[in-house]
Amino acid sequence: MRLLHTSDWHLGRTLHGHSRAREHEAFLDELVEVAQDVDLVLIAGDVFETSNPPIEAEELLFDALARLGDGGRRAVVVIAGNHDSPDRLAAPRPLTTTHGVWILGRPGDVPRPRRGPGVELLAGAPGTLTLALPSGIAVVAALPYPSEARLAQVLSTSIEETDMQRAYEHRVREVLASQAQAFRPDAVNVVTSHLSMTACMPSSSERTLVGGAWQVAGDVLPAGTQYAALGHLHLAQAVPDAPCVARYAGSPLHLRFSEKDYPRHHVLIELEPGGEPQVELVPVAAGRPLVTWEVDGVAALEAQVADGLHPDAFVDLAVRTPTRLTHAEIARIKKLPRDIVKIRAILPEGTAPELEGAGRRDLPLSDVFRAFYATQTNHEPDPELVRLFLELAGESA
Ligand SMILES: [Mn+2]
Numbered sequence: 121m122r123l124l125h126t127s128d129w130h131l132g133r134t135l136h137g138h139s140r141a142r143e144h145e146a147f148l149d150e151l152v153e154v155a156q157d158v159d160l161v162l163i164a165g166d167v168f169e170t171s172n173p174p175i176e177a178e179e180l181l182f183d184a185l186a187r188l189g190d191g192g193r194r195a196v197v198v199i200a201g202n203h204d205s206p207d208r209l210a211a212p213r214p215l216t217t218t219h220g221v222w223i224l225g226r227p228g229d230v231p232r233p234r235r236g237p238g239v240e241l242l243a244g245a246p247g248t249l250t251l252a253l254p255s256g257i258a259v260v261a262a263l264p265y266p267s268e269a270r271l272a273q274v275l276s277t278s279i280e281e282t283d284m285q286r287a288y289e290h291r292v293r294e295v296l297a298s299q300a301q302a303f304r305p306d307a308v309n310v311v312t313s314h315l316s317m318t319a320c321m322p323s324s325s326e327r328t329l330v331g332g333a334w335q336v337a338g339d340v341l342p343a344g345t346q347y348a349a350l351g352h353l354h355l356a357q358a359v360p361d362a363p364c365v366a367r368y369a370g371s372p373l374h375l376r377f378s379e380k381d382y383p384r385h386h387v388l389i390e391l392e393p394g395g396e397p398q399v400e401l402v403p404v405a406a407g408r409p410l411v412t413w414e415v416d417g418v419a420a421l422e423a424q425v426a427d428g429l430h431p432d433a434f435v436d437l438a439v440r441t442p443t444r445l446t447h448a449e450i451a452r453i454k455k456l457p458r459d460i461v462k463i464r465a466i467l468p469e470g471t472a473p474e475l476e477g478a479g480r481r482d483l484p485l486s487d488v489f490r491a492f493y494a495t496q497t498n499h500e501p502d503p504e505l506v507r508l509f510l511e512l513a514g515e516s517a
Pocket residue numbers: 166201202203314351352353
């Protein structure tokens with residue numbers, strides 16, 4: 121049986137105000153192509169960037185799901201990530217199920233029945249699908265983003281432990297174990313979830329529970345799992361401490377400049393009942409590069425652009441300059457035929473920041489704003505921006 125694992129599309133996300141919709145569209149075309157000889161597609165959450173995505177993003181999703189399910193020729197299982205609204209994402213399921221697409225928004229969601237032609241739901245239980253596919257039976261234990269609150273809705277066991285992190289891990293383990301009761305020896309048995317695996321977190325400083333970012337150890341994956349299709353981390357990687365082959369698919373587009381060197385691929389899995397999965401990573405061709413340029417002055421930048429460097433990239437620009445960039449220099453930069461989405465000035469070392477000392481209280485608000493803006497960006501604000509700020513602040517220029 122061939123499976124396709126993907127996650128963290130973040131449809132509707134922009135890069136400093138620049139749309140990524142055309143890139144997402146190209147990626148989804150590619151994904152549908154890669155899925156041609158696949159029986160089961162697992163989409164492991166963060167389909168959308170926000171809980172209230174733009175209409176264009178919803179159209180992209182539903183168009184892709186319809187093509188992936190192909191009228192029930194293929195099964196598609198979608199779970200909500202922390203960025204998705206679980207209820208909104210799952211709302212169209214009366215329609216999607218007819219296409220072979222099951223959407224689970226919350227932990228414990230029960231899949232809707234589907235009979236042939238095409239893929240069938242042989243059995244459905246909270247968070248569990250037993251699917252009859254052209255190449256055999258697959259059991260999917262699907263756990264949408266298990267926030268503390270959403271987990272509590274499916275598990276009411278009282279936990280004695282005082283350590284909240286361990287209590288959380290215990291709950292996740294328990295939910296997955298109960299879902300895994302549906303695993304069968306004659307089936308391909310997989311888990312899909314959207315969560316943080318401690319062993320994959322980038323650094324120890326990020327292992328703290330910031331913003332409800334709870335984490336679990338690899339051994340929460342239940343016995344009998346042959347492959348775990350995970351979402352949440354944008355860096356594609358295997359989970360080192362898992363008892364089975366478990367991977368983060370990673371984000372198919374570079375969503376921020378800190379991700380610009382991440383590998384991007386579609387994850388294909390070849391798997392038979394009782395067997396070891398063979399994982400194949402197919403590079404994603406869609407998506408524009410994100411690059412950082414450091415240049416000595418605006419003239420050097422203009423020369424670089426004239427040379428044709430990175431015509432298709434989103435550019436994070438840093439300009440080394442003896443003094444702050446003037447409004448005229450910013451205008452020259454913005455005129456260049458490139459998507460320069462961030463502009464920073466690098467001033468000589470030891471340049472004193474303005475806006476220090478008590479004297480600022482005596483300055484007009486417009487001067488304070490200009491100075492503050494300059495300390496943040498190392499260039500002057502557009503006069504229109506100053507005017508808008510003063511309007512908001514209730515003063516006129
Ligand atoms: Mn996420």
